[in-house]
Amino acid sequence: MRTQVVIIGSGPAGLLLGQLLTNAGIDNVILERVSQDYVLGRIRAGVLEEGMAGLLDEAGAGERMRREGLPHDGFDLTFSGKHHRIDLHGLTGKHVIVYGQTEVTRDLMDRRAAAGGISIYEVADVHPHDFDGERPYVTYSKDGVEHRLDCDFIAGCDGYHGPSRKAVEGKGLETFERVYPFGWLGIVADVPPVSHELIYSNHPRGFALCSMRSATRSRYYVQCALDDRVEAWSDDRFWDEIRSRLPAETAEAMTTGPSIEKSIAPLRSFVAEPLRFGRLFLVGDAGHIVPPTGAKGLNLAASDVRYLFDALQEYYAEQSAAGIDGYSARALARVWKAERFSWWMTNTLHRFPDMGAFGQRIQEAELEYLTGSRAASTSLAENYVGLPY
Template sequence: MPRTTVGIIGAGPAGLLLSHLLHRQGIDSTVLERRSRDHVEHRQRAGILEQGTVDVLRASGAAARMDRQGLEHHGIELRFDRRSHRIDFPSRAGGRSVMVYAQTEVVKDLIALRRQDGGTVLFEAEALSVDGARTEHPSIRYRHQGAEHTLDCAYVVACDGFHGIGRRSVPEGGLTVVERDYPFSWLGILADVPPSCEELIYAHHERGFALHSMRSPRVSRLYLQVDPEDTTGDWPDERIWGELETRLAIDGDWTLRRGPITEKSITPMRSFVSEPMRHGRLFLAGDAAHIVPPTGAKGLNLAVADVTLLAQALTRHQAHGDESGLDAYSETALRRVWRAEHFSYTMTTLLHADPAETAFDRALRLSQLRYLASSAAASASLAENYVGFTED
C-alpha cells in the first residue's frame, strides 16, 4: 500500500505549491489530480499576484520565469462617468505592487519543479474518498489507471476546489457554510491583441461592469458583466467588442484595440466560506474552503496564503512536535479569508450594475466612486487591500 507523509488532493497552484514547499523542508508528499497534465497546464484562471504571493514564489525558488515574463503593476485605473482615475499602489500601500502572471504559468512552473525534484504527482488519479481523518493515519482512496488504490498518510490536504471530494468528506454537521450568489456573471475573453492599457482598468457603466486586463504584452484578457442566464452563444465577437468600447469609453484620447478572440467563457459570481478549515488530520485549502468573486483578484492569492501557512505548521510539527500551528491553522487562515471576502464583495457591489437597484443605490455608488478617486485615505484602503492586506 503506498504511503506518504502528506497526501494532497488537487494539482492546482495550491496543491503543487504546498508539495514544493514541503519538499524544501524534507517532507514527502503525493499529489493526486483527477485531470490530465495537459488539462491542468492549460486551464485559464486569474493572473494577478499579490506582493505576498510574489514573495513566496521567489523565496521558494519558483519565480525565475515569472521574474522574466511577468508584468509588474504599480496601480489600477478606475473609470466611471467617462473619466479615468488612477490608484497608485506604492505611494498608498507601503511601496508594494502586484504582478500580472497567469495562473496557468504558475502551474506550469510548479509542475516543472516537482518533476525536477522527483516529486510524486499523479495525473488522472481521481480521489474517491478521504477516510479516517480523525485517526493518526488517514487515507485517500483513489482510482488511477483503471484500478483503485489507497494512499496512507499522516495528513491529508484538500486543494481540490469547490466541487472536490475533500470538503465533502467531512461528516454532516462538521462544517458551517455561508455563501452569497450575485445577480450577474462575467463573460471573459482572451484576445490575440496587445493590451490597450498599461495597467488594469476597472470600469463602472450603467450597462454593467467591464475589466481590461492582460496576459502578456501580446495577449489581452477582458471581462464583461452579463446576465446569469447568458451563454457564450449570446455574445458574438462584434457584440463583445462593441460593449467593451461602450463601457470602457472616456472623454479623452484612448482607443480599445480589437483582435481575434481565442477563448470565451462565462463565470457565475459567488462568495462562499466553509468553516472550520480543518477536520482532524484533513485540512482544506483554497477553493475547497472558500470562494471570492474575481473582482478583487483574491482567489489564487488566498490559496497561496493558505498553503504557505499550512507548510509552516506542518514543518514545525514534523521538526519539533509542535502542533500549535496546525491547531491555529483554521482560525489564522480565516482571518485573512474574511478580509478578502469583504474586499471582493465591496469591489463587486461597487462596480457592477445591480438589476434590482434603485436610483438611491446608484447615487450612493457614484458617491463612493468619487470618494475613492478624490480621497487619499479611501484610495489607500483600496490599494492596501488590493496588493494584499496582512495583520502582521
C-alpha cells in the same frame, strides 16, 4: 504505499504546497483527477500579490515570473467617463505582478519534476478516510486498479467540487454564501492591452474590466446576465459592448481581434468553516470562493498554503501541534477580510438589478469619495496589494 502528506489537487495551491514541503524534506504525493495537459489548459486569473510572488520564489519556481511577469504599480478606475488612477505603490510601497495562473502552474510543475516529486494524474474515486484519527489514508483508483495511500495528513486542494470538502459535510461544517445576480463574460485575445495597467469600469450598461496576460495577450470582461449564452456573443458584439463601457479615448485606442477563449462565469462568495477536520485541511477553493473582482482567489489559496506549510514544518521539525491547531482560525481571519474586500469591490463597481435610483446615487458617491480621499484610496490599495500573512 505511505507518505507524510497526501495533497489532493494539482492546481497552483496543491503544487505550491507540495514544493514547499519537498524543499523542507517532508514527503508528499499529489493526486489529480484530470490529466496534466488538462490542468495546464485552464485559463484563470493572473494578478499576484507580493506575498504569493515571494512564496513562488521560496518554492524555487519564481525565476520566470520575475523575468516575464508585469509589475503593476497602480490601476485605473473609470466612471462618469473619466479615469482615476489608484497609485498602489505610492500609497502602500508595494505592487502586484500580472502573470497568468497557467504560467504559475507550469513553473510549479517543472520545479516538481526537477525535484523528483510524485504527482499521480488521471485518478478516480478519491476518498479521504479516518482523518479524525491518528492514521488517515486516501484511497483512489488508477487505470482500474484500487490503491491505498497511508499518511500523516491530508491537504484538500481540490476545489469546491472535490472530494475533500464533501468528506467533511455533516461533520460540523458550516457554510456561508452570497450569489450575485449577474456573471462575467470574458474573452482572451492575442492583441496588445489597451493600457499598461488594469482598468476597472463602472458604467450604466454594467461593469467592465480591461486586463492582460502579457504585453501581447489581453483578457477582457463585461458584466452580463446570468442567463446569457456565450453563443449569443460574437467577437464583434463583445468588442462593441466593452468599448461602450469605457471612456471615449480608451475605446478608440483599443485593438480588437479574434478571441481564442470565451466564457461566462457566475459570481459568488462562499466560505466554509472550519478549515481543519482532524488531520484533513481545506485549502483554497475547497474552503472559500470570492468573486473575481479584486483578484483574490488565487492569492487567498496561497495564504492558506503559507499557514499550512508553516504548521506542518513546525510539526515535523519541533514535534509541535500549535500551528496545526491554529491553522483554521489563522487562515479564516485573512479569508474573511479578503471576502469583505471582494464583496465591496463587486458592490461598488457593478450595476445591480434592484439598486434603483437611490442605490445608484450612493454608488456614485462612494466612487467620488474613494477617488477624492487619500485615506479611502489607501484602504483600497492596501487590500488590493494584499494584507500581510
